[in-house]
Amino acid sequence: MCADTPKSDTPTTDTPDYRSTVFLPQTDFPMRAGLPKREPEWLARWERIGIYDRLREKAADGSRKSFILHDGPPYANGHLHIGHALNKTIKDMIVRSRQMMGHDSRYVPGWDCHGLPIEWKIEEQYRAKGLDKDKVDVVDFRQECRKFAEGWVDVQREEFKRLGITGKWEDPYLTMDFHAEAVIAAEFMKFLMNGTLYQGSKPVMWSPVEKTALAEAEVEYHDHQSHTIWVKFPVVSGSDDLAGLPVVIWTTTPWTIPQNRAVCFNPDIAYGLYEVTAAPEENWARVGDKFLLADNLAEEIFAAARVDDYTRRRAVTAEELGELTLAHPFRGLDGAAGEWDYDVPVLPGDHVTDDAGTGFVHTAPSHGDDDYQIGLKYGLPMTYNVLEDGSYRADLPFFGGKVIITAKGKEGDANKAVIDKLAEAGALIALGRVKHSYPHSWRSKAPLIYRNTPQWFVAIDRKLDDGMGQYGDTIRSRALTSIDELVEWTPVSGRNRLYSMIESRPDWVLSRQRAWGVPLTCFVKKGAKPGDDDFLLRDEAVNKRVVAAFEEKGADVWYVKGFKEEVLAGLHDPEAYEQVFDILDVWFDSGSTHAFVLRDRADGTPDSIADVYMEGTDQHRGWFHSSMLQACGTIGRAPYRAVVTHGFTLDEKGMKMSKSLGNTIVPEEVVKQYGADILRLWVAQTDFTVDQRIGPEILKGVADSYRRLRNTLRFILGNLAGWDADEAVAPAEMPELERWVLHRLAELETEVRKGYEAYDFQGVFQKLFQFCTVDLSTLYFDIRKDALYCDAPDSLRRRAARTVLDILFHRLTTWLAPILVFTMEDVWLSRFPGEDSSVHLQDMPGTPAEWLDTPLAEKWARIRRVRRVVTAALEVQRSAKEIGASLEAAPVVHVAEAEVAALLREADFADLCITSDIIVTTDPMPNEAFRLPEVEGVGVVFERAEGEKCQRCWRILPDVGSHKHPGTCARCDAALG
Known part of the structure; x- marks a missing residue:
């Protein structure tokens, strides 16, 4: 009985009805899945019978090798988006497949619970109630943050479970659990004790909106329109014919000019002395003005300055530039109160290029990494003019109180004030606007600034004497060795991405000036300075007391009045030390999870090393990165053996999803319409x-x-x-x-x-x-x-x-x-x-x-090639209405190769082609034979089957009607008994 037989074919009235004798498929498995309605029933069933725990019981005898995918914690502050669904589904496929291939595949889901986004939400609630966050007790505020996180953990847990994700859902890990907070503090104090922790004053990415430093992983880049200014720094000493002439710098951050301490040039760039020979009278750059510029940029600079014509008077050598001393543009201005009456050196720097600008780089060590490195090299002083809210200190001449970035993330009045003062001082030759990629906070979406602040750092190039030097004696060297020798990368491009990031990264900024997180559990000696041997209190007995207190009461206890005295009592004079109240970068929290999840849990692994970490590609600068640095400082190597990375999710046109475009896909809606299995199948495809x-x-x-x-x-x-x-x-x-x-x-x-x-x-x-x-x-x-x-x-x-x-x-x-x-x-x-x-x-x-059985497979590959020609030929006849079903045919198949013909005869080729009969011949194929160009040596001539139709199987055979059971063929007659 063939599926393509017309349903109208029914037994004739003069023969028995054999339909009840045919073994048709019988199943309660429905054609329509009904997944949205039925999936919750299976979820409830799995929970009822304890699937996850029963799988753990299978490994109780030690017969199964463990496999651990360590969960990178999502943030507990909102409903799931499609990226969450993709991420967790991939993880689930990894966990389930390894389990079913014979491992004890354990999965403990977790959540990142500390940090600014949650703190921001609570502040919004306070503002709506007219409350001032700074006047609320910090412990009460932290409790509000904890409740907020707990609520979203419960919501997300159910949303993840609805996707069919298996795991230890009743006992996940949370970075805000007391034990987790205690371990995070203990891990931090390992850096305190091994000498890599230090307090430094250097420029870091700073959010004036959020009033805190940000890690590189918390920074994203968007197009931003900035001011561009070309500023004159007059020569005060050097070559006689250059005295009084200006070096011209170009910058897109006018607000940093008050903090200038040097100007840099590149000895490998060609420079010249240029004179304006034609320009409009109202121009800032006038006829007769002379400027020091990079040769390759002169044309561009004079075009911006609206200069009609100019002449290069002579070359200026690197030796001459290195001997110059400049004056700050605000030097000697009325009302400046001597703020800028210092010399500005001209210093060589490899970071200077002649791709854009002027070939001279204005250098403010407090507001840029290149600037800071030059400052370190040449002993330039740091400035502290910019406050945490992005405003200038109140007593700064001309600019006190001016704001760089407002609390709403908009440009303040600082840039305009500086530009206006430069114009007043006659220090500008041109200004404009430029659209370029600029750092923004990934949370507030507001622009960032580089700001010099005292922060706590981990030195990643400081040599360690901790007995864990198998893969290197610094955090950086251990990380790079781990990347190359200890970790498998899927895709392999992930290796290069993380390697280049760690190879070039600066020291790790650990401190944040916020309230919701694990504090930097350390004490500094009053009167001591950073770098002094006794600046930081290093005492294992103190550390143990801190950890014990956190285990019992959580990290909130750090903020309770009298905690310092309690912890130091009998060990050190509490009055001699100050307690640090900055909180840890939340990436340190998640980077420490290998300790309190893998190492400490019964379903973990004592060596703190997971078989695989799996996250999105953004986590090369996030969780993969911070986990690597943290573990290299505490266990001497990467905390993972493999890293798997997924990309981002776009709409059907390849556009990034956004609510404003209306192109977002919400997992909950897909599940309601199709069921979670369809979403999972999308991931698999x-x-x-x-x-x-x-x-x-x-x-x-x-x-x-x-x-x-x-x-x-x-x-x-x-x-x-x-x-x-x-x-x-x-x-x-x-x-x-x-x-x-x-x-x-x-x-x-x-x-x-x-x-x-x-x-x-x-x-x-x-x-x-x-x-x-x-x-x-x-x-x-x-x-x-x-x-x-x-x-x-x-x-x-x-x-x-x-x-x-x-x-x-x-x-x-x-x-x-x-x-x-x-x-x-x-x-x-x-x-x-x-x-x-x-x-x-x-x-x-x-x-x-x-x-x-490879020989058998090769044989059947040859048979199937011929079958393709037969089925194609029959389809032509069906389309032409010559036949209704293939069982009406008994084609003649012409095969050029005798060996193939023999194979077809042995294989009962009619049965394989679902025809009532078939003739296989090696006779030359006639011209009318049907052929497929890709199958040489095979032709099919259509012939109708001869005989009567079996009323049971519908084959047309000569013997039908000649058996005991009326209207049947020999096979069906025998089957009926």
Whole structure:
């Protein structure tokens, strides 16, 4: 009975109705999945039977090697977005696939709970109530932050679980748990004790809006329009013919001019003395003015200054430039109070280029890293003119109280005030505006500034004598060695990304000037200066007291009055020390998770090293980075053996998602419409190592793939109705077609396991989907429907086919279970119902080596090539309405090769082509024979089948009507008994 037979074909009135004798598929597995409604039932069931804990029990005897994916903690401050869904689903596929391949694959979800975003939300609530945060007790404020985080942990936990993510949900890790806070403090104090912690005054990325320093991982770059100014610094000493002439600098941060302490040049750049020979009278740059400029930039500079003509008077050598001393543009101005009456040296610097600007770089050591490094090298003084809110100190002449960035993240009045004063002083030759990439806070989205502030740092190049020098004696060297020698990278580009970041990064800024987080648990001696031997209190006894207090009462205890006295009592004079109240960079919190999750939990690993960390590509500068630095300082190496990275999620057009564009995809809405398995299948179908696209049309395509796969599984279930293991046929006794399927399974076994091990879920699914839709649905199932429906129950062919279906069931359900967690449970329970039954308690079955049969596969590849020509020829006849079903045909197949012809005759080729008969011949093919250009030496001539139609199997055969049972062929007559 063939699927393409018209449904109108029914038994004639003068023959018995044989429909009840045909073994049609029987299953309760529904055609329509109904996932949105049914998935919550499976979730409740898994929780009821304790799936996750039962899997741990399987490993209780130590027979299974552990595999730990350590969860990078999401931030507890809002509903999940599509990036969360992608991230957690990939993690779940990793965890589930490793478990089903024989590991004890443990997954403890976690949350990042400290930090500015939560603090910001509480401040917003305070402002709405008319409260001043600074007047609220800090412990009360921190308690509000804790409650806020707890609420969102509960919300996100349920949203993650709804996606089918397995894990220890009832006992996750939280960075705000008392034990976690105690360990974070203890990890920080390891840097205190090993000598890498120091307090320094240097420029850091500063948010005037949030009033705190930011780590590089908290910075993103957006286009920003800035002022550009060309400023004259007059020569006060040097070559006689240059005296009084100006060096011209260019900057996009006019507000930094009051902090200038030097001007830099590059000895490898050609410079010249230029004179203006034609210009408008109202110009700042006038006829006769002379300037020192880089040769390659002169034309550009004079165009900006609206100079009509100019002349290069002579070259200026690097030796001459190095001997110059300049005056600050504000030097000697009325009202300046001597603020800028200092010499400005001209210093060499490799960072100076002649790609843009003037070839001279204004240098403010307090407001830029290059500037700071020059300041360190040449002993330039630091300035402290800019306050935490982005305003100038009140007593700064001309500019006191002016604001660089307002509390709302907008440009303040500082730039204009400086520009106006420069114009008044006659120090400008041009000004303009430029659009360029500029650092912004990833939270407030407001522009940042470089600001010199006292901060706490970890020195990543300081030599360590901690007994952990196997991979290097500094944090940086250990990190670079770990990247190259200890970690596998998926994709491999992740290695280069993190290596270059760590290779060039400055010391780690640990301190933040906020309230919600783990404090820097250290004390400084009153009257001592940073760098003094006794500046920091280093005492293990004190450290132990701090850790014990945090374990009992949490980090809030640090802010309770009298804590310093309690901790130092009997060990040191409390009056001799000051307590530090800055909080730790939250990246230090998450970077320490390997200690309080992997090391300390019973379901962790004593060496604090995870098998894999998996996050988005932005975490090369975030969690991967901070975890690497933190662990290299405390355990001497990376805390992970592998790093897997996914890209970002875009809309269908490749655009970044944003609420303003209306192109966001919310996981909750996808789950309500399609079910979580469709979202999971979208993840499996994408190459997650690059940016992925998602949208309504893409999801429709995913749903279509899902339906096709579901139909394959439904066919298997329907044809296994009443299966008894006694029916099973040994592979050696099976027909070749069944043995070919086993061979394909043996091939897939290797490919699936390798794919899962390589985190190639796209490759795994594509191979399985291709197998199900091509090898099975359009070939094997199509061919074997007749045997399954019409052969006698005890026939070898039918029993072999059902044996293969049983084998397929066990492999496909377990191979696909890590991806389609709900659907494979549905499939499994359709065969094996029961309260304790679950596909997720199974392992992927092993495959006998003897199933792999390459010669057989090569033989069937040749047979299938010929079959393609036959089926194509029949499709032409069907389209022309010559036949309604392939069983009406008995084509003649002309094959050029005698060997191939012999193979076809041995294989019962009519059965394989689903025709009632077929003739295979090596006779020369006639001109009218149907051919496929890609299959040489094969032609098909259409002929109709001769005989009567069997009323049971619908084959047209000469012997129909000549048997005991009316209207049947010999096969069906025998099956009816």
